[in-house]
Amino acid sequence: MISRNKKGLLLHTCCAPCSTYVVELLRPEFDVTAYFYNPNIHPYEEYQIRLGEMKRTCRRLGIDLVEGGYEVEEWFQRIKGLETEKEGGKRCTVCFYLRLDKTAAFARDYDYQYYATTLTISPYKDAKVINQMGKKLQEKYGINFYQADFKKKDGFKRSCQLSKEYGLYRQNYCGCIFSKKKS
Secondary structure, three states, X not given: OOOOOOXXXXXXXXXXXXXXXXXXXXXXXXXXXXXXOOOOOOOHXXXXXXXXXXXXXXXXXXXXXXXXXXXXXXXXXXXXXXXXXXXXXXXHHHHHHHHHHHHHHHHHHOOOOEEEEHHHHOOOOOHHHHHHHHHHHHHHHXXXXXXXXXXXXXXXXXXXXXXXXXXXXXXXXXXXXXXXXXX
């Protein structure tokens, strides 16, 4: 699946626009494989659009893509009781953890040396919280977590520029049904 000339890194990708800059940044040091695991995305048609854009972007960037599956029932089970939480609150924390946990487990099972996530590129997501989760899961699975705040140093701005250059669909909400209602 990956060459051993560089360290293998499994990159959890939330969407193609967020992935562009992160892949650009990581490729000199890592053999990056994108991992699309986002059971939070609603409706299913939106999930398909985002997955399609991710496939197109990976082809353009010349990297492999693994689809983690659309386990929407598990997502709803995990966030049960948190439906009325504010955006960025406990529901989001549970959602981030689910996606990072699946990514770390896959990275371990398929012998990647590192895993990371594009989630920290969003100006709406707390990189400190996400990085703490990643480090906790590093201990659980014995897989190195690449800790970063990708929005820094104009990372978010660069992702917007690349998205425009690539002609990518850019959604106007995070992904879940609750964030869609807010948008």
